[in-house]
Amino acid sequence: MFSVFALGVAIWALATLLRLPLRMTLGFLAGLWAVVVLINLTLPPGAALREATGGDARPWLVLAGVLALVLGYRAGLARLRRRATPVAAAAGAPGKAPPFSEAELNRYARHIILREVGGPGQRRLKEARVLVIGAGGLGAPVLMYLAAAGVGTLGVVDDDIVESPNLQRQIIHTDARIGMPKVFSAQEQVNALNPFITFRPYHRRLTEADAETLFAEYDLILDGTDNFDTRYMVNRVAAKLGKPLIAAAITQWEGQIGLYDPARGGACFECLFPTRPAAGLAPSCAEAGVIGPLPGVLGAMMALEAIKALTGAGEGLRGQLLIYDALYAESRKIATHPRPGCAACAGVSQAKSAV
16 A cells, blocks of 8 residues: 555655646556556455555545545635635726725625625625615614615614614614704714715605605615505605615514515516505504514514515515514414506506516
C-alpha cells in the first residue's frame, strides 16, 4: 500500500513540475486509484500484486468516499461565495458601483447564504419599495423587520402621535418620544437600526385621493390600520392600481393575515368581507384590549410575507387567510377566492381573465 501512495506523490510532484492543469493531475490520480481497486477486486487473495496494493479494495473505496465528501463541500462553499459576490464587481464593469458595500454584505450574510434568497433575492429587497399604513402595533414590528432585512425604500403613513398606552405593544416607540408623531419616532428607530435604507415618513391622514398618488410609487402595500374605513379604502386603491396588499388585523388574543392580490388571481379584502361588521362586533384594541405580544407576532408574519413576496421565496398567502389564536396557541388557514361582482376588484379580475 505504501508503494501506491509513493507513486501517487510522484505523479503529483511530476505534474507540479510540468505545470499540468489540476484536472489532468486529478485524472491521473483517479486512474491510479481505479487500477488499484481493479487489482484488489480481480486478483485472487495472496497474489503478490494484490498484497502490494493493500490486499483489499474496501479501504480504497472508503478513501474515495471521504475525498468525494471533501471535494463536494469545497464546491458547495465556492458556489455560495460566488452567489454572494456582487454581480457588477464580478463583471468588473468600469464606472459601475457594486450593488452592495462590504458592510452590507456582512450585514445581510445570513440572508445571502439562504438558498431561497441568496444574492439575487437580497438585491431585490434592496431595490424594493414598500409602503406601510400605520406605525402602531402592527406597523412597529413590520417596519423594524423590513428595515433590518434591507428593504431599500420604506414609507410609512400615520397621523397619530406616540401616547403612553401605545408602549405596551408598539415597540418601535419609546417613553422619551411620547407626544412625537409616530412616523418621526419610527424614523429615529429605523435609522438607528439600518442606515443603508431610505425611510420616508408621511405624517398625515391617508385619503383616497392621496392614496392613488402615493401607492403608485411603491411595489407592495402593507396595511396595519385599526379601522374599517381605512382598510376598505386601502384595498380599493391597491386593487385599482394592481398593487399586492398584505393586511392583518388583531383584537384581544386573535389575529388574521392575508395577501390580497386580485391582479394576479387572488381575492381582495372586500371579496372576503363585502360588508363591515355591525357596531360592537369588531371592537378596536382601545375598546376590547389586546395582549402585548400579539401585534408583534402578526407584524412579524406581515414582514415575512412581504420578504417572500418580494424575493419569490416559498409559498405566500395569496388565496389564503391565516387565523391565529394566541390564547390556545392554534392557527388555521382558510382558502379564499375572488368573489364575482366584487365592487372593489371585479373590474381588475375581469381584465386579467380577458388577457
